[in-house]
Amino acid sequence: MTRKQLITKGFIKDNPTFVLILGMCPTLATTTSAINGLSMGLATLFVLVLSNMAISAIAPVVPDKVHIPVYIVVIATFVTLLQLLMQAFTPGIYATLGLFIPLIVVNCIVLGRAEAFANKNGIIDSACDGLGVGLGFTLSLTVLGIVREILGSGSVFGWKFITGDGMLAFVMAPGAFLCLGYLMVLFNKIASKNKGA
């Protein structure tokens, strides 16, 4: 795969949310609005790129039996780094995303890319891979955030186009599951149509 393919594959073909169905917890929990979804996606992207690069650099010297704990420590380090930076410079977003920032550590996408790609490829390729998957994740979180914000609060990126309230259920837990479910249906439908054509 060329580097360009590595970066673009996450959008549709290997989309982490709609195709690989990974990292569901932050996807559902933080997409109450478009901006929250976007921030969560970017936070994950940051960790993905850095941890992919670091892991591809150290993979050749890590003994096989301890590679998982070592990878987890590396990922946790970058997550903590991100936590500290966000607390210092974007406290508002940090407060909204809350628990789900430290939980990037256990996001299966990050460890998954380390295991499946970074530990057997070069640093630059791994960075591209992290970037691609991260962008795909950001894209799907933003889309889900936009849909939920339109339905739930009647606004897009905070810009309100109706007076009064939206359908509150979509900002709350059930709406997250329903929206993601129906978006997946739509995604499948389009994907199967394209395959047929």
Added chain:
Amino acid sequence: MEILLIIVSAIFVNNIVLAQFLGICPYLGVSNKLSTATGMSAAVCFVITLATAVTYLLNKYLLLPFGLEFLQTIAFILVIAALVQMVEIVLKKISPSLYQALGIFLPLITTNCAVLGVAINVVTKEFTFGLPSHMLGFGEAVLYAFATSLGYGLAMVLFAGLREHLALNDVPKAFRGVPIALITVGILAMAFMGFSGIA
């Protein structure tokens, strides 16, 4: 009274899966059959309670006194990973039958965000439970963790029951698999919303 509130709040009102969105991956992954769902729930229950107890003490007596809160995430995930391994080894030795039942689920639990989520929550958030808001004491924290994991089990078993029936139905092609599962969970979550505000 407070104990009752903790239990009701953790199981129903703030159900970990349906209201807090933690532990969704294994929730969708192993809820196809009732028997595996029960096994996974039992394993999660065991690990969440134990991990919360250990990380609570670690945080209180090691990280806080030395001003090392910034190592919380790393320390907690390492403790959880080590704990899961240890539980696996110990179970294998003392109760092979229980190991047979839970064994295959244990390695999956390290990356179950419910475990880390609860561990971080109890040491960083203030809770009320009918009292003025306060940080949880050790006993409360462990009870809360245990009740939360029961809530996980409840959501898991309910959902597995639904999915077993769902498997027999003719679902439109685009809905098959995860989409229909998510929509089902959405409706289940709506039912659980009825509990909000009780505690």
Added chain:
Amino acid sequence: MAVVSNFKNMVICLFTTCFICAVLLAGVYALTKAPIDRTNEKLLKESIGAVLPQGGELSEAKTLSVGGQPSEYYESTENGEVKAYAVKSTVVGFGGPLVLMVGITDDGKVYNTSVLSHSETPGLGAKCNTDEHFMAQWKGLDPASKILKVKKDQGDIDAITASTITSRAYTLAVQNAVDAVKGLMK
């Protein structure tokens, strides 16, 4: 590719990784500590500034009992005289703790209120932070001439639609702050 594991290299590898990571984080922590503290202080100053009249000089945090719990408060002084108090007041809302900053001037009136943190239902109770009508009624409210209870409880406060419990909690938090400051001014 991957190195064959033996006890020695496993221990060394794990130890080195943890050590490097801990050192790296300690460094970043030391670097970000000052900006984090500054940000937190700025946020606190802003929340206090929003509920107090302009121009006073702010004291350090002091402690008093608000609604039976020890809580922080700040004094705003002008020419050595205390002109207003900003009191942090915590109550139990609908979804969890509801923390307010309540500004009270030396004539006992509420100057303004702001929400520091809450876990109310989005779109319902969470409106205590955004609903203009609800928020406006606290500005310049005189506790001596109004009953600090929601209308449902025969008081004078308009509750947020469909969020009586949150409105009640909010009102109680203001009442607690007013009572606490009354004790201070005696």
